[in-house]
Amino acid sequence: MSQNFKIIKDSVHGLIDLKPLIVKIIDTPEFQRLRNIKQLETLCYIYPCAVHNRFEHSIGTSYLARLFVEQIKKNQPELKITQEEALCVEIAGLCHDLGHGPFSHLFEDLAKKIYHKHNPNGDQKDANKFFVHEDVSLLIFDRIYSSLKKDFEQEGLNEKFRELIKELIYPSSIDEIIKLQKKLKENGSDKAQIENQIEKLKTKFEEKLGISIDKSFLFEIVSNVRNKIDVDKWDYFARDSFHLGINNTFDYKRFIFSSRVMNPDNTLNQICVRDKELRNVYEMFRTREDLHRRAYQLPKSTGVKEMMVDILYELDDVFEFYETLSKINTKNGLDNYLDLDDRILCITQKSFNKFVKDENLQKNIQRAKDLIERLDKRKLYKEISIKIIDLNNVDEWNKEKIKKRLIEETGFTEDDICIIESKINFGSKENDPLENLEFFDKKFQIVNKELIGDFNSKMKPQNFQEARLILFVKNKNILSNSDLKNRLKESFEKIIDENVNDNI
Incomplete structure (x- = not known):
């Protein structure tokens, strides 16, 4: 056993063993930054115990990714999942949230607001694309890979695997193929043209990543664009529920042990689940809805979040948020971004304006400090x-x-x-979340969801x-x-x- 092999105690999953390369990634400054980014934005102002961070969530997601891929590998050796591919899935789980800004998703709301401030006539679509944390995760992962290239290569992970990990984090190619396949089902008139597009995408996918399209199911483990059932959600459901004191009835282990890779419609290999697990899957989506209703989008917590957006908006010119995000694809831009985390609130409070000479910036800082004081005194929106x-x-x-x-x-x-x-x-807007999940029976035959008793329950x-x-x-x-x-x-x-x- 390598001396760098570590065992840690996680508050949710218990003992977790960390492989040497995973430890190396965790010990980079880019990953350590996640210690200072709260998982639940400003929810700790409403739920005092909700102070956990992206650091522990990322380790938990990596652990669940390993459990899932190893179980598939064990149950279906004919899929020929390599040791390197399994490790890539684990690393993708670890690195999927590297790109989050201060106070997690709240920073994306702020980015849209400051985009419109600097571009009054800007389009909303451009504002939405101005900052996407998944894109930034890929940039930061590139930096980590470059700094640990020898360590990656010692595990057999060359440049092709670098691209594979990035695609596992953000499966844009698989997403394109799935959308075209859906379009093919809905629009038969352009069948030949769409089929041709799909085949071109599959070829491009295999050439870019050096992996067969038959292993498309691997891209459903960390970030599932097909039906949103993935280990990222499983960890935050369990972790957030634990810290919020809200009951989580979904059993991810049952799902893992009841899953099987199949190709139900002769399109892409995908993860399917045993028919008797339908109720457990609904419990997962109910858990999501419950967390949003009772915590994430509770009106009071939404008001606190809006206050924090206003605080950070006042600090835009002070910390140069807009300039940093505009240049995030450059080395200096990414360097500046990696300096940003939740601690900017403390920096603002602790007489930061003494070091700022510009009068307008001093006024911005004072307005931010006034709002922070109001937040601390519970004078909330x-x-x-x-x-x-x-x-x-x-x-x-x-x-x-x-x-x-x-x-x-x-x-x-x-x-x-x-x-x-x-x-x-x-999880699927106005649609039934089970529309894009297939079930199989004990004979490993795909079953019609309409014939599963719980699917038509009056409690649905x-x-x-x-x-x-x-x-x-x-x-x-x-x-x-x-x-x-x-x-x-x-x-x-x-x-x-x-x-x-x-x-x-």
């Missing part, structure tokens, strides 16, 4: 109305349009209020997504005046009922 909305009209009447109308009607300002759109679902949800608009008041003077709050609430609900919810 307050939700005064929550409206379930008709999804058919939500694109036409988005939150910005509603906010503009509300300001026009009431005379309040942009800084007085905010409207948050909250969507709670089972009729709707898989709920959308809400939440009106928050930010201005402390309005919060202390019940007449002003009531006027805002009534105007907001009237606008929703007349323009968004005419079909409800």
